[in-house]
Amino acid sequence: MMMAVRASRLFDGVDAKPVECPLVLVEDGRIVAVQSGGDPPDGAQVVDLGTATLLPGLIDSHVHLAFDASVDSVDRLAAADDDQVLATMRASARLALSAGITTVRDLGDRDYLSLKLRDETATDPTAGPRILAAGPPITTGNGHCWFLGGAITPGAGTIRAAVRAHAERGVDVIKLMATGGELTPGSASHLPQFTAADLRAAVDEAHRLNLPATAHAHGTQGIANAVAAGVDMIEHGTFMTADSVAADPTVIAAIARAGIPIGATIAQKPNPAYTPPPRMIQLIPLIVAVFQQIQAAGIPVICSSDAGIGPLKPIDALPYGPAMMAKHLGGTPAELLRSVTSEAARACGTADRKGRIAPGFDADLLAVDGDPLADLTALTAVHAVFREGVQVR
Known part of the structure; x- marks a missing residue:
């Protein structure tokens, strides 16, 4: 089943400008799409992380x-x-x-x-x-x-x-x-x-x-x-x-x-x-x-x-x-x-699969409370963790 992860903002691992109101689509442990806003596909499991910020694991x-x-x-x-x-x-x-x-x-x-x-x-x-x-x-x-x-x-x-x-x-x-x-x-x-x-x-x-x-x-x-x-x-x-x-x-x-x-x-x-x-x-x-x-x-x-x-x-x-x-x-x-x-x-040597939130990458995701692009200490305020599309926290 496809999973759709919502959050308040997203740091994709590269771009200093965050994605606002991101929707990350995950299937079979991999990221298949990243979009700003929009509705999840019919039948997708929606995980809404509220005001949290998403970034790569x-x-x-x-x-x-x-x-x-x-x-x-x-x-x-x-x-x-x-x-x-x-x-x-x-x-x-x-x-x-x-x-x-x-x-x-x-x-x-x-x-x-x-x-x-x-x-x-x-x-x-x-x-x-x-x-x-x-x-x-x-x-x-x-x-x-x-x-x-x-x-x-x-x-x-x-x-x-x-x-x-x-x-x-x-x-x-x-x-x-x-x-x-x-x-x-x-x-x-x-x-x-x-x-x-x-x-x-x-x-x-x-x-x-x-x-x-x-x-x-x-x-x-x-x-x-x-x-x-x-x-x-x-x-x-x-x-x-x-x-x-x-x-x-x-x-x-x-x-x-x-x-x-x-x-x-x-x-x-x-x-x-x-x-x-x-x-x-x-x-x-x-x-x-x-x-x-x-x-x-x-x-x-x-x-x-x-x-x-x-x-x-x-x-x-x-x-x-x-x-x-x-x-x-x-x-x-x-x-x-x-x-x-x-x-x-x-x-x-894992840059082809890890370290980014982008299509084709493993769905290793960290959600934190706050905005680490404004305050790096937010990295310690863990809200949710996903490894290869499985929510582990």
Whole structure:
């Protein structure tokens, strides 16, 4: 049966000018028409959302469903068996969907558990978002997130073999740890973990297998290595040093020339009971200044969350991200909404089906109370959620 969804206004994922009094026609999980005003077809199921604003379901390009967003998420993951981890992941998937996040890209799980959950949500739209899964990230022996099971000895041959092994398991994207990270004891965010040649071998192998490759990279040399390797996206891109942050204009220019988007894992949900580590409090304003330079260079910046890693990063953090970006980096509401809809879909390689409200696209819809084109905090006032034409909230 055809469904006709009414609302007060609509942001289609691209156009800054909203559609007034929209009527979105949905059939078999896909959008078949979008019109302003008019009557629904005879026999259609009408869903009237009143004064709500419709927009595409949100896309979080960087999450970790296996982590539970606790203060000791790494230790808690290590102590849990696969059934317990899957239970956490299933609950997180449902929470993300209820927040209007209809697609997530899981960039690091344990033992490929996100692929199992991906298959579950593929057949049941009410179980969670569509999941793009990376499996365990490819890292070094004691490197960042080695405990997830993707550690290898550096070298072109071994990293190619690791990419092939991931592809054989059916991953959607290859995640490479180009530098260390804050989450892993003994790992240094500013230091590279692979050479540019190693990363190039990984990217070449991924592309040969028709898979995109994205690189976790904080320090300047690791970012430069990832750019030289031709990655499809850079995660974080903070330009951390041993004790501070220092943007490299030459590397920023190289990113801009290559047209590589950067996933700014800026979204966090307020949690008055939690205080971040002093190091991060010190670095945040410096990282903001770096991203101001990145934006000025014309590099696409995608708003994401890194959800799961700690108390400010629950799986439903993304809707808070655009308002945070507006506060720290500026930009119009339409630009910032694109960063969690159509531009996020482009960065994830799903721009043909996700991130827009237009004929032929999946009927992933978020309705919020208020007008996010005037006030981005309206993204957290969820009125209704649809995934592939099924109303899940």
